[in-house]
Amino acid sequence: MDILAVREIKKYFFAGTGLWGRPARAIKAVDGVSLTVRRGQTAGLVGESGCGKSTLGRTILRLFAPTAGRVLLGGEDITDYPPARLRPLRRKMQMIFQDPLAALNPRLTALAAVETPLRSYGQGKEERRRLAREMLRVVGLNASCEGKYPHEMSGGQRQRVVVARAMVLEPQFVVCDEPVSALDVSVRAQVLNLLRDMGERLGLSYLFISHDLSVVYYFCDWVYVMYLGKIVEEAAREEIFAHPAHPYTEALLSAVLLPDPGQKRVRIILQGDLPDPLNPPAGCRFYSRCPYAVPRCEEEPPLRELRPGHRAACWLH
């Protein structure tokens, strides 16, 4: 059973309104992506900055209106729901952001921050307070933190508040957008463990967006690799790490630096940067940086199944 199914979703942004009525140029941030998240599982979405992974996360939660495609939450097509109909559903789907300092209102204490989302769902004041307190304990913040403002807390504490605020509504599906990238190394493991514990406790499903493959390997059951608005490869965790098929996945994996100086591996160093999304290359989008490029790559490769469950968009396979 899938908690989330996304079908051929697109999100285009338009760069200005064209001069003299000329049509504006479209930035195809997400360009036809399909993915599913199974109930109780974690899907990872990996890619470099600017590849559209955050836009995809936000479009799934309907923080952006999709340009095309469908979003199904628990089998229910929510793509065209007006805000009023989305509101009760927002309880079921929450988001955890990268920068806790930016995500928290600087004028709300930890307790108030966690209590606020409950206001939309009709509990009384006492009940809200009780639930918020309880959730703060669950995420490992003691009573002395309740009255603290974001600037008085450490990075790890702030991210715990953000997690508590998302979890207090007992959601079914949570999008985590780089939840540990802004945290210090020793705190990262604490927050990852917390997310895993919360997942088990509430039977949650996650879409975990990250550029850090080692974190994705630890956290995710299924991995999607995104490049310039498209999924280029997807597979189960073990499969994709053991047998990456797309040259981009291969390069990403080889760029992971392991904390072990003895383990010198052959590193694939990609040339150049992510192409300008306003002018994506025709054909395969990875063509310009691909070490194995052949003439056929001027034609766009489809996402094809290589083995059951393992799909990649590359002519090499």
Added chain:
Amino acid sequence: MADSSQPPLLEARNLRITFRRGRREFAVVEDMTFSLAAGQTLCLVGESGCGKSVTGNAVLGLLPQGSGRVAGGEILFAGRDLVALSAGEMRRIRAGKISIIFQDHAASLNPAHTIGRQLTESVRTREKVLGRGVSRREAYGESLALLERMGVTSPVWRMRQYPHELSGGMRQRILIGMALAKKPLLLIADEPTTALDVTVQAQILDLMSHLRRAMDTAILFITHDMGVVAEIADFVLVMYAGQMVEYDYAGGIFRNPLHPYTEGLLRSIPQPGRTGERLFAIEGAVPDLENLPPGCRFRERCPYGRPLCARMPPVTQLETKQVRCWRFAPGGEKIEA
């Protein structure tokens, strides 16, 4: 713990750096001693606020004016104490001998000027400080050659572009180029790849190690990323709350970490191929430098904590390694008993 075969190029001895807040002055770096020889890379590793960037900035006299100062110890560069230098002498050192690159590549370039103007200006300023003159044309030529050396594509066109028109990797490459243009003896690299994507990080690290081999530059590399450390370090100095806790060859740090903080840091990193149920996590948080507990600064988070740790542990030398922990201090057991 320097390699004794080479004289050190940079040496810090009992360095103490303080910051002032209101009337209070507190130490952000204490009792730091390290050395670095030509062609070697020393990594300062630690979390935000541990004093690693402050240490790097202090070498170039870049502490915030009025609030930060070197309150004790010395920083010797080729035998001269940098702390005692006048502003003019320090400028000459910065112009000719020591370079620095920062994490924030966007803030390190002026958004209002083209890349070409900034590069040529930096070349001309440098030559002026060093008492040499260089024409605009010569400076332009040098800048262009530098972009080419850094692997920047279509350099003539890049010279006319503004920083916002370039990607982060491109900007960082230009800054590294600017920093290395004068063939410095020492490069201080303060988290140069932290803001970059992994594939671009791989490009930049590759470029840096290539340039290091070509020029024999010593690098003081500041980072929090143990993966980056494993990639480039010859020596590693692990910092915690303003102090050195462990200092060794890179191999010694990764294969035989002794300090409980180093050990915890390495164990808490998720690694492909290892999917245990839970990650090892160092519980708690870094202490506030303004209100440090007495004794060992890691005590409250340490799984091996014991009563003796209420006293500041001494630095113990064990073969190539230095470690600040009572578990390895000779006689530590006896003192406790």
